[in-house]
Amino acid sequence: MDPISATIGFVVGLIGFIASVVQVLDFVDKRREKQLAIERVEKGNPNQPAILNPKSQTPHRIDWGEAVDVSVFYGRAEELDKLTKWIVQERCRLVSLLGMGGIGKTSLSIKLAQQIQDQFGYVIWRSLRNAPPIQEILAELIKFLSNQQQTDLPEDVGDRISLLIDYLRSSKCLLVLDNAESILQPGALAYREGYEAYGELLKRIGGTSHQSCLILTSREKPQEIAASEGETLPVRSLQLTGLKAVDGEEIFHTQGLSGTQAEEVQLIDFYKGHPLALKIISTTIKELFDGNISEFLAQDTVVFGGIRELLDQQFNRLSELEKEVMYWLAINREPIGIAELREDIVSLASQSSLVEALQSLVRRSLIEKITSLFTLQPVVMEYLSDRLIAEVSEGIISGEREFLNRYALMKATAKDYIREAQIRFIIKPLAERLLDLLLNNKKIENKLTQILSTLRENFTHQPGYIGGNILNLLCYLQTDLSNYDFSNLTLWQAYLKGANLQQLKLVNVALERSVFTDILATIFSVAFSPNGKILATGDANGEIRLWQIDDGQQILICKGHTGFVRSVAFSPDGQLLASGSVDKTIKLWKVSDGKCIQTLQGHSDRVESIAYSSDGQLLVSGSVDQSLRIWSVHDGKCLQVLQGHTREVWSVAFSPDSQSVASGSFDQSLRIWSVNDGKCLQVLQGHTDKLRSVAFSPDGKILASGSHDTTVRLWSVSDGQCLQVLHGHTDRVLSVKFSSDSQTIASSSSDQTVRLWSARDGQCYQILQGHTHEIWSVVFSPDGKILASGAYDQTVRLWSVNDGKCLKVFQGYINAVDSVAFSPDGETLASGSFDQKVRLWALSNHQCRKIFNAHTQQVRSVVFSPNGEILASCSNDRTVRLWSVKDGKCLNVLAEHTHKVGSIAFSPNGEIVASGSNDRTVRLWSVSEGKCLKVLQDSTNQVWSVAFSPDGQLFASAGYDQTVRLWSVNDAKCLKVLQGHTGQVGPVAFSPNGQLLASGANDQTVRLWSLNDGKCLKVLQGHTNWIWSVTFSPDGQTLASGGDDQTIRLWSVSDGKCIYTLQGHTNRVWSVAFHPNGQTLASGSGDGTIKLWDVKTGKCFKTLIVERPYENMNITGVTGLTKAQIATLKALGAVEN
Known part of the structure; x- marks a missing residue:
């Protein structure tokens, strides 16, 4: 060589x-x-933050979100080649596509992602058009990239970004965020208020090493990109200009225009190759010049000055109806159909005229048609929104009413995320514009009040949106609406949920399509009517409520049960509704009028589940009495009693052919029974903890079960074999349901999530988050498009099964008083409520003298320090707060619990405060420093109650596992476990002499224990439902208890006899407390009242009422509301003369 x-x-x-x-x-x-x-x-x-790496990770997953169809795509070959090289070969981490509105950034981002998708394990496309908060976007991205495994997300945005970047490192991901200009302040090179964290996201994705890429489209370049981009750097930008002549000519040919190549090039040059402009002008040429480009060019055409100038020209040529359609499409902010548009428009000549207007706008490329729905391009939507805001603001200044009456600035009945976008892009900018013009809120309110006066004087009951718009604007401005008068007006689309409207006058008001605060207790069951138009809910107030799905309005309330309604079910023909309750009964109601037509009795304990047979002739029920019963719906007779379970039966279901019934029990087994003879056909075992829910697939082949062991199991009905075990939930599974096509399973859990699973392969493909507590029930709509969920947090949520978005939240106002406590000097009573407030009441005049308003969820317990200077409160928001009683200042926030905090107690010397939480811990805190001194861990027990012994040496805790535990305060060791209750233990209290401990439970008993040997001395029986509170009198001779049976009982400690049963509350009694003098007892109830009782006589001598949101709101003569809605308004304080 x-x-x-x-x-x-x-x-x-x-x-x-x-x-x-x-x-x-x-x-x-x-x-x-x-x-x-x-x-x-x-x-x-x-x-x-920890990154999950699921074993079943799919190698290639795509989620296109709201990406539009780009099958018709013009040009951009060079841009696609360059971007592909940057992302695939040169591995850029952050690429921005920049350009004016309508230039084609969105289409290019989709086409690019489609072309390079095979290079990535994950591809997700999301629009920022409605400016979602960054927490929502990060949650969506992380859940997608973790294959729906990562649900426990950190609250801190920075930690969430870190977690996202971990996934961008471990997998090759392509993220696309479109319309980033929506989160930027136009022309300010800054973010909208509250959206600054998006800048941190861009900075860290561009500046941190990983193997993924984020594509961002925007009209403006974010500062973070400008500061870090470069030709050879991993952050780059591509500025889009107009289409090339050859690509623009393709648009003309598609539109059927005629002209020479030179004329086509000239026209393209006029409009700078702007794709949207070329489409719009092509329709103009076709309509006005018969498609002849030459004739159009012969006119004195102005050179293109920008897309907004062109839109001005086009908009001014439209008919009034076409303009109205354009405005309504901008307001609705998502594709809508003809029916919704027809309902929106105040005065419409005919449906045919609307159809013609839509066809005309589509031809002109001013609106887009997606199947049978219509919407606007982002740049056109922004143009119309800006125009609407300008017209309305000028009208408010001048007193001109036309625009304010013709258009709803916010639609109260819209999907929640759409209404929130309307606030962000219409209401908020309008308020800001008015503030610029009028300088302060008071002047804005004065202008609105002047228009209101004019309406009342000259335009009573005029159809339109002006009244609702004024009320919505006043609410947004946080105006004190007490004594405002909207009488004799029309209030369309007024959103008044959560507003305080005390003293507001609404006499003879038309309230169509308006939304008010509802009353909802804990939701235990949800069910769709067979036609999918109505949702039924069963709640902890013993009520069944019916809701319209399309607008969320409440149409009926069924009252009659005396305990929780644990299960509801529609008959197959939709004429009847069945309900099962802890009052041991099943009731049948007429859906048409809410009347109870039958009460089925026979169970000896709580009814937990009911289900109809497919022909509607039979009803099956499952009970805590360990039995199932099959009933004849026709005459209410019990046909069979099915026995075999050895623990409570929590769930029952008919097979689709009604030949068999399935049941799930706390004995951890699933049983299948023959309906004909009541025999048990199969016993399915495999769960390792209590079984909570069962459901047949609609094709009858599969049975699903959910358990406290956190799993969902799928069973073959034919042979009883377990086909799959679905893992993912991190706490008890409470409900399982199949979709109507048997392809999807929904499960809900105490981990506060709903999961959607593929029945075919058992993979979780969607996690629905939003509830703040355990979710008791889920159900699919008959068409499978909507999922409803009901939860302990007193909300019902409607979800889109397709994309997992929350469409609507039914959220109730509950003014229940959860806790009461007397100050040591006996002059003040403290209360904590479901409305998140802590109140101090002066006992001298029985008035509320101070409100502490900082908790963000239900306040569970309040307690004074021994010296009376500090008040402690705990909440479902996971915090304990220490307040100065003197000035109301929050002294400390103790925030280390990871779940809701249900109970607190001061040590006798006042130096330590203890807290018990559903996170299974008790924490001991230093009052002076706010530091956690000790953590008492109980891995099996959600802690519902805590108490110190009088000498401060012992500490008691109780909770979910039916036991009471005694701890040493010094070394945090568990000294004794007191066993005897057969249900979950709620309250505990030490006797003043420290020799006894009292405990109450959901087994309906109070127990007295000897602290010397831990033996149960007495069992006090008399309550007929759960017991929520126990307390000793100061002299230790009397014990008070309160519970779900709406009564308080006073017991003699010496012999265990009931001295008095105090009645008067109309809802469960959450809390009882003795005055330091022992002569008065206070009780706090779910009915929103605090009652003061004379201990000697057992008589109530004073009732303190927590002010309700609609106190003395006058609704005499209102129209447009259902009887159920009017009843709810009255329950919240409204009055009729």
Whole structure:
């Protein structure tokens, strides 16, 4: 071999060796990165959020979100090539597509993502058009990239971004965020208020090493990109200009225009190749010049000055109806159909005129048609929104009413996320514009009040949106609406949920399509009517409520049960509704008028579940009495009693052919029974904890079960074999349901999530988050498009099954008083309520003298320090707060619990405050420093109650596992476990002499325990439902207890006899407390009242009422509301003369 060849061979070999080494090092580096991610999970690195790496990770997942169809796409070949090179070959981490509105950024981002999708394991496309908060976007991205495994997300945005970047490192992901200009302040090179964290996201994605790419489209370049981009850097920008002549000509040919190539090029030059402008002008040429480009050019056409100038020209040529349609499409902010448009428009000549207007606008490329729905391009939507805001603001200044009456600035009945977008993009900018013009809110209110006066004087009952718009604007401005007068007006689309409207006058008001605060207790059951138009809910107030799905309005309330309604079910023909309750009965109601037509009695304990047979002739029920009963719907007779379970039966279901019934029990078994003879056909075992829910697939082949063991199991009905175990929930599974096509399973859990699973492969493909407590029930709509969920947090949520968005939340106002406590000097009573407030009441005049308003969820307990200077409160928001009683200042927030905090107690010396939580811990805190001193861990027990012994040496806790535990305060060791209750233990209290402990439970008993030996001395029986509160009198001779049976009982401690039963509350009694003098007892109830009782006589001598949101709101003569809605308004304080 000659020297040159040898040298060449050596060089080639060396290059190959170096390449191999680089490959090996790259492989090792990637393996190390992945290992570090795994180690973060295993070691629980506190400075780095854990990244889940599910075993079943799908190698290629795509979620296009709201991406439009780009099958018709013009040009951009060079741009696609350049972007592909940047992202695929040069591995850019952040790429922005910039350009004016309508230039084609969205279409290019979709087409690009489609072309390079095979290079990535994950592809997700999201629009920022409605400016979603960054927490929502991060949650969506993380859940998608984790295959729906990562649900427990950190609250801190920075931690969420860190978690996202971990996923961008461990997998190759393509993220696309479209319409980023929506989160930017126009022309200010800054973010909208509240959206600054998006800048941090861009900065960290662009500046941190990972193997993924984020594509951002925007009309303006964010500062973070401008500061870090470069031709050879991993952050780059592409400024889009107009289409090339050859691509623009393709648009003309598609539109059927005629002209020479030179004329086509001239026209393209006029409009700078702007795709949307070319489409719009093409329709103009076709309509006015018969498609002849030459004739159009012969006119004195102005050179294109921008898309808004063109839109001005086009808009001014439209008919009034066409303009109205454009405005309404901008207001609705998502594709809508003809029916919704027809309902929106105040005065419409005919449906045919609306159809013609829509066809005309589509032809002109001013609106877009997606199947049978219509919408606007983002740039057109923004143009119309700005125009609407300008017209309305000028009208308010001048007193001109037309625009304010013709259009709803916010639709009260819209999907929640749409209404929130209307506030962000219409109401908020309008208020800001008015503030610029009028300088302060008071002047804005004065202008609105002047218009209101004019309406009342001259335009009573005029159809339109002006009244609703004024009320919505006043609410947005947080105006004190007490004594405002809207009488004799029309209030369409007024959104008054959550508003305080005390003293507001609404006499003879038309309230069509308006939304008010509802009353909802804990929701235990939800059910769709067979036609999918009505949703029924069963709640902790013993009520069944019926809601219209399309507008969320409440149409009926069924009252009659005396305890929780645990289950509701529609008959197959939709004429009847059945309900099962803890009052041991089943009731049948007429859906048409809400009347109870039959009460089925026979169970000896709580009825937990009911279900209809497919022909509607039979009803099956499951009970805590361990039995199932099959009933004849016709005459209400019990046909069979099915026995075999050894624990409570929590769920029952008929097979689709009604030949068999399935049941799930706390004995951990699933049973299938023959309906004909009542025999048990199969016993299915496999769950390792209590079984909570069962459901047949509509095709009858599969049975699903949900358990406290956190799993969902799928069983073959034919042979009883377990087909799959679905893992993912992190707490008890409370409800399972199949979709109507048997393809999807929904499950809800105490982990506050709903999961959607593929029945085919058992993969979780969607996690629905939003509830703040355990979710008791889920159900699919008959068409499978909507999922309803009901939860302990007193909300019902409607979800889109397709994309997981929350469409609507039915949220009730509950003014229930959860806790009461007397100050040591006996002059003040403290109360904590479901409305998140802590109140101090002066006992001298029985008035509320102070409100502490900082908790963000239900206040569970309040207690004074021994010296009376500090008040402690705890809440479902996971915090304990310490308040100065003197000035109301919050002294400290104790925030280390990871779940709701249900109970607190001060040590006798006042130096320590203890808190018990559903996170299964008791924490002891230093009152002076606010530091956590000790954590008492009980891995099996949600802690519902805590108490110190009088000498401060012992500490008691109780909760979910039916036991009471005694702890040593000094070393935090558990000294004794008191067992005897057969239900979950709620309250505990030490006697003043420290020798006894009292406990109450859902087994309807109070127990007195000896602290010397831990033995149960007495069982006090008399309550007929759960017991929520127990307390000793100061002299230790009397014990008071209150519970779900709406009564308070006073017991003699010496002999265990009931001295008095105090009646008067109309809802459960949550809390009882003795006055320091022992002569008065206070009780707080779910009925929103605090009652003061004379202990000697058992008589109530004073009732304190928490002010309701509609106190003395006058609704005499209102129209447009159902009887159920009027009843709700009255229950919240409204009055009729």
